[in-house]
Amino acid sequence: MSNKIIVNDNESIRFNNKVDFCVGTGRLGLALTSEYLDELEFVQREIGFKYIRGHGLFTDDVAIYHEYEEDGVTKVEYNYTYVDRIFDKYIELGIRPFLELGFMPKAMASGTQTIFYWEGNTTPPKDYKLWTDMVVNLLKHLRARYGEEVLTWPIEVWNEPNLPGFWYKADMPEYFKLFKETFLAIKAYDERFQVGGPAICGVNDEEWIRSFLVFCKENNIKPDSVTRHHYTVEFPEYDGQYAYSKLEDAQMRFDNLQSSRDIIDSFEEFKNLPMHITEFNTSYTARGVIHDTNLNAAYIAQQLSRLGDMNESYSYWTFGDVFEEVGVPFTPFHGGFGLVAANCIPKPTFWTFAFYKKLKEVGDKCIYRDDDSIIIKGDKKYAGIVWNIDKDEFLKEFELGSDDKEYVLITKTVDEETCNPLKVWHDLGEPANPDKEEVKIIKDSAFPSIKTDVIKAADGKVDLSLKAGKNAVIYFELKEREFTPDRGYNYEKVLTFH
Template sequence: MKEITKVVVPQEAQLGFNNNAFFCVGTGRMGLALQKEYYEQLEFVQKDLQFSYIRGHGLFCDDMAVCKVYSEDGLKKVEYNFTYLDRVFDNYKQLGIKPFIELGFMPEELASGEQTIFYWKGNVTPPQDYAAWADLIQAVFHHWFVRYGREEVITWPVEVWNEPNLPGFWKDADMQEYFKLYEISVKAVKECDERIRVGGPAICGVDDERWLQEFLKFCSDFKVPLDFVTRHAYAADAPERIGHYDYQKLRDMNVFLHELKVSRDIIDSFCEYKGMEMHITEFNTSYSPDCPIHDTNLNAAYIAGLLHKMGDVCASYSYWTFGDVFEESGVAFTPFSGCFGLVANGQIPKPTYWAFHFFKQLGATALARNDNYIITKDEEGSLHGMLWNPVPLEAEPMEHKMEFTIALPLEDGEYVFITKLVDEDVCNPLKNWLDLGSPANPTKEQIALLRECARPQINTERFSVSQGIKAWEMNITLKKNALLYFKVQKIIPELDRGYQPDKNGYRL
């Protein structure tokens, strides 16, 4: 089955396009940032994608050793230890990324109960003493002021807790108790410095409309500070569990995007919050860290479609996560474990990594866009485009190709046409790993091979536009689950004296 699309690109049209994909990226719990491979994966990502902020769980979990209760002279006292926190945040600073603070989970010695979540047992109960919780928040911020400077720290957004509308993340999903936690937390932060921006409620898509409506009403009625709204978004249906893995089908992309639009409309229905920033502090296809779809080309093509549209209603959207050093359900058995990351363990970029890489190359001005493509222009006049072709797993087992004929408005001159292709044949490290026998612990040689296999296919073509030709046409065919980035750039040819390419068989 083929779908043919004809695109005539105008010369100067400017369409709305908010490329907010690089504001923030997700990470596993804070304690994992002490591991060598975690640092190497983040360094790899930052060299290329340059995310501005990073957000994850576990700031106050016991493996970070921030909060300790002890007895002295018959009294209970609290002391704070910032050793590990400094190591993590110093590394973030070195890599040019700022923290998007998530206040959570509860230190065991401040917790009112024993309920935990994940392999690493993050405590999800309210504090037994809210004053002690507020003191902890303020102690951390005052330490950061000293270490990193107040003017720097006030640029770090703060989110209160994570998915309190789920009983697994917040005891009994108690809405009123969360509102109390939010109010005390935001006031503790604002007492440190009014300029620090704080938001919530960090909900996911379960009873989300009611939660968001009631949260905004609470903040409005009781004049509780709110600087931005946060929520999460995932695109998969309920999983089928087989062994270590969850298998899920993806929802229609428009259903996913509609959910965000509904949240946007709820925010805008409050006059004092109309137009307020909405940050998606987690998003991906599946919400399971054991879903093999995360490692596939389908994931990349689907995510490309989301990156194209989410900026229409969201101030930012943070991909969950940058890498696969991640332990919500335990330590991964293999390098392709279905975890969330853009980069597999072994520092192997997955196809979805290239979706972000390609969006990073796009120009600021959109000339043409539709459900499967976007074409932009940069300040130098070069044209950049991206095309994608996601095909659902449940589609009929036949070829699903998309053909594009794109007419570009070009003035006279010499040009180079550059393409970078990611599809199931040329950039599919998951397939290559399976071909190697799916080794749980690949050798150095196998890792090196997988890294080589995990790069796009690059092609270049030189062409001329002469007087009388108003548009140059290019024809592109995408196989199923393919991504393609292109650039059309004007060049000024230079040849060294006596160098004649045709004598080596090259025709320019």
């Protein structure tokens, strides 16, 4: 019995492909280092994200906020040297800031609680007027430097205030005060800025989102978006500094996102308000070893096929492994969040994003989608992705409509056999500091396998078969073949003439 899937060109399946809308980064101060910029340049060249979101805009390493005494009076001044340097480089690389407002400058903080190796202060301001003045003055500076486009840069107030490590005691009323004061100050300056929150993770998410919207309703505030995060693993098992996690059921996680969408739409005032996933990945730990694997790439392929169903956008955490939440990494493959490992080595998940970006370039008409594949119809071509999440090898067969012409099939395959830099690094002995030759070997192994074939359509259809190995992600294009050989050149004769 054939398992061939008959694909109807006239189908129109909702597919909000925002793969390139935003990507995460470690703290912004890391953008002052060369390796960080090398990785970002590589990511932008191969994928090209529109926005970038990271922590630490107001922490002391970026050095915006300063206090000094003059004639016995405490005064405030702002220093934009580093933020200009960082944002100038972002814009040069074709990416704009998604402004996460946090953490607290130590001189402005009401307490001493910090988070991460780099000690971001996570307490409320000692004076909310100092906070809102700093925020508004930064926006004024950015607007003066970069022009009216700054009005389009999304703004998010804080990060994960529902966790006590990120917001002192996870104090909900205090966070709501922070949001209100920040929102009103920004809108008083220019109401066109887009301000969202509450930027929560999946802990008590329903309670926080509902309570946040009740608060906004009672205070006659209409946020421009609701923001939350999305991670998809069970509580990890730790061994040394590494976290080993099992993936959760994907449908359960999609249902959780839908529950947030439903809560928003249950408020008449906020119905259809955009929801942004400002962080997502599999593991939520910076030493989550799954991040470097082909399994991660396949699982994320399924996520990208459906995250747009209930979200306006979704931002992968993060683009690269220059990242120091739990300290400086010891090895190039350490389970870092990034799409790219040290020395600009793309991980398998990097190609999942590159493949979805290619889909977007082909078109936005989705004509088929299931649990392990998606197909787009473009101008004189089809494009699609097939993935295999931790299953034995399987064959995916499609029947596509076509004129009776020749087509070229192009496939790019990432799987454990063809594109697995983690295995190569392991086989080399897991060097903590690989030399140039080892880096070259690892990097050479980190690119997709590309194959082509010529397929002849018959009776108004063309058959397509794709074999997906365990944890594979396969991108394919099927397009009309234009055969234009040069005079006297005969490919078959080349192969047989001896």
